[in-house]
Amino acid sequence: MIGSKYNVVIPVNDKNYVFNLASQCLIEANEEITSYLKNDSNNLNLSKNELDELYNNGIIVDSFDHEVSRLKSNVTSLKFDRSRFGVFLSLTSGCNLNCTYCYQDKRKKLNKKGYLTPENWQIIYKHFKQEIAKFNVKYFIVDLFGGEPMLDDTMLQKIVTDLRNLETDKLKVKLVMITNGTLFTKDNIDFYCNNIGTIQITLDGLKDVNDKFRIYSDGSGSFDTITKNLRLIEDHNKGDNPCELCLRVNVNEDTVNQAREFVDFVIKDGIHEGITTLAFHEIFSTQGDVICNNGDCISNNINLAEKIAALNFYVISKGIKVYKDLSGPCIAKMATGYAIDEDLNVYGCPGIIYSEVQGKLLNNGDIKVLDKMWYDYYLNDPKCIDTCKYAPICYGGCNWVRGKKEKDCKREILDISIVPKLQAYIMSKYA
Amino acid sequence: MKSFKVLEKGAIQFIEPQFCSWYMNCPTKIFDPPPTGVNS
Numbered sequence: 468m469i470g471s472k473y474n475v476v477i478p479v480n481d482k483n484y485v486f487n488l489a490s491q492c493l494i495e496a497n498e499e500i501t502s503y504l505k506n507d508s509n510n511l512n513l514s515k516n517e518l519d520e521l522y523n524n525g526i527i528v529d530s531f532d533h534e535v536s537r538l539k540s541n542v543t544s545l546k547f548d549r550s551r552f553g554v555f556l557s558l559t560s561g562c563n564l565n566c567t568y569c570y571q572d573k574r575k576k577l578n579k580k581g582y583l584t585p586e587n588w589q590i591i592y593k594h595f596k597q598e599i600a601k602f603n604v605k606y607f608i609v610d611l612f613g614g615e616p617m618l619d620d621t622m623l624q625k626i627v628t629d630l631r632n633l634e635t636d637k638l639k640v641k642l643v644m645i646t647n648g649t650l651f652t653k654d655n656i657d658f659y660c661n662n663i664g665t666i667q668i669t670l671d672g673l674k675d676v677n678d679k680f681r682i683y684s685d686g687s688g689s690f691d692t693i694t695k696n697l698r699l700i701e702d703h704n705k706g707d708n709p710c711e712l713c714l715r716v717n718v719n720e721d722t723v724n725q726a727r728e729f730v731d732f733v734i735k736d737g738i739h740e741g742i743t744t745l746a747f748h749e750i751f752s753t754q755g756d757v758i759c760n761n762g763d764c765i766s767n768n769i770n771l772a773e774k775i776a777a778l779n780f781y782v783i784s785k786g787i788k789v790y791k792d793l794s795g796p797c798i799a800k801m802a803t804g805y806a807i808d809e810d811l812n813v814y815g816c817p818g819i820i821y822s823e824v825q826g827k828l829l830n831n832g833d834i835k836v837l838d839k840m841w842y843d844y845y846l847n848d849p850k851c852i853d854t855c856k857y858a859p860i861c862y863g864g865c866n867w868v869r870g871k872k873e874k875d876c877k878r879e880i881l882d883i884s885i886v887p888k889l890q891a892y893i894m895s896k897y898a
Numbered sequence: 899m900k901s902f903k904v905l906e907k908g909a910i911q912f913i914e915p916q917f918c919s920w921y922m923n924c925p926t927k928i929f930d931p932p933p934t935g936v937n938s
Contacts, residue, residue, distance in 0.1 A: 492908025497901050524908040
C-alpha cells in the first residue's frame, strides 16, 4: 500500500488534513499518517480496520498505476453514462450589456440577435424528451445561457415551466441560469427564484470598478441595477423557497486589490444574506482572443492567482462560507453534455458557441453531427492524465483551448491555489 | 484523537463532472453533489 498521489496535505493551525482529489475524501490526520502520505516516513502502524477505511476512501492505494487506471476507467464510464444529461441552452446571442470583456464575444460578430422562437423551442423540447426516454435519464440539468437569457422574459418563463414539468419521481431536473442580473423585477423575481435552482450573477466590484467593465451599450454602468436586483433575491431568499445564488466577481491585476472593500460592501449592504457563494475569478481570455491568437493569450498569472486564493481567507473572516469547488472534469469531455443555441446549432462545448458549429438539431428532434470534433472532444484525452496529480479535477484541461494550442496547463496555478482554497474551506467548516 | 478522522467520506468510483470548469469556471454541476458532504 502507498499513499494516493491525488492526496493534498493541508495544514490548518496546529492540525493536518488530507483531501483526495479523486475520491473527494477529507480526513483530519495525525502526524504519523501525514508524514507517511507525504513520503517523509515509511511507518504506518494502523489496525486492519483503519487501513481498510483509508483504502476505501482512496487515501491509500495499491499503486500509482492502479489508481491512474481506475481514474481513467471511472471517467470513461462517466463519459458514456446516459443516465446523466446536461445541456447549455442559449436563448439568444443578444445582450443588453456591452461589457469590455465578454467571454462569448464571437456572438457580437453575428449580424442578427435572434431569440429562441416557440417553434424552435418545441424542437429542442422534443429532443430533450426523446433523449430522456431513450436513455432512461435520471439526472437532467439545463444551464440557461446566452447572450443574456432573460431578454425575452415571456419565452424564458415558458421554457422554465416546460422544463420543470419534465420532473418525475424517476427524473431529477435541475435548472441553472447564468445572467447579468439586470433584468429581474418585482414581478418576475419569485418565479425565477422558485423554479431555477442556481442563479449566477456577475458583479465585478464596487461601483467605480464594475461600471468600467459591465456597461450598457450607451456606456452607463450596471452596478446600481444589479445591486438593486441582488436585494430582490435577498428578500426572496428570506422566504421558504430560497434559490442558490452564486455571486461571481471577475478581477484583474488592478481590481483584485479593491476586492476586500467589495466584500465589506456586500456585508454592510446585507446582500451576503441572499448569497450562497461569493467567488472571485481571473478575467479570462475571451473566445475571440483564443481564436485570434491561436492559444498564445492563455498564460498563467501566478501573482493574480495567489491574490485570489488569499481573498478566501478575508471572505471567511467576515463570516461568509467558502466552498471547495474542486469537482471533476468539464462536462464538455462527456458524450452526454453539449450546448444548443436558438438557431438549433449544436456544439460539443459551450466555449465555442456562436463560433464553431459542430451539429444541427433536426426537426424530428435528432442531432445531425457535422464536424468530427464533436466526437474528438470526448474521445481524445491528453497523455498528461497519466502523470499529473491534478488529473481528477482537470483531466487535461479545456479541450477547446488545448485544441488551439497544447499549452493550456494550469498546473502552476493549481500548485499555489489548491492548498489555500482547502485551508479556507476547512477553516470555514471545521476549524 | 485517534490516528485519523474521516470528515467527508470519499467514493473511489465517483468523479463529479462540471460544466466548462476550465475556461469559464461556471458553477454548474452535471448533477447534485454526492451525499458525502462535498460542497455542503
